[in-house]
Amino acid sequence: MALILYQRDHCHLCDLALAALAVARVPEFESVFIDDDDALEARYGLRVPVLRDDARDADLDWPFDADGLRGFCGLE
Template sequence: MHDVIPAVAPALTLFQRDDCHLCDLALEVLAAARAPEFESVFIDDDEALESRYGIRVPVLRDETRGVELDWPFDVETLRAFLAE
């Protein structure tokens, strides 16, 4: 019998929209920075997220520390945010 290891949610969440050019750019920066695994959350159909992030997306949230990095960010800014 094998032990089942519970899935752990990624510590990072990228809040974004469908068809969002800035969100696409943020994904490119995350890839270039070799950011750890993150969850993508689309805010389009969620009133609470829409009111919180509507004009701010894309936003990267560190769920462990409860801090957020608003767009625009580049590779260096992202790496500094992740290293804090």
């Protein structure tokens, strides 16, 4: 599973997303900050935080909770 959490610096919603990932016990993910990347800013902009599963070419947009994360990641 290739999970990526797209987020911003100083983002309260991103902090909440990280907390939800911890509660859901998502095993591994990469954090990518979009602030200084024009392509990522154009793609994710107002949608941040977004959890992306590259293996399935799927995005989970905020808002999400631990149950939603477990379902998205197949951890149920």
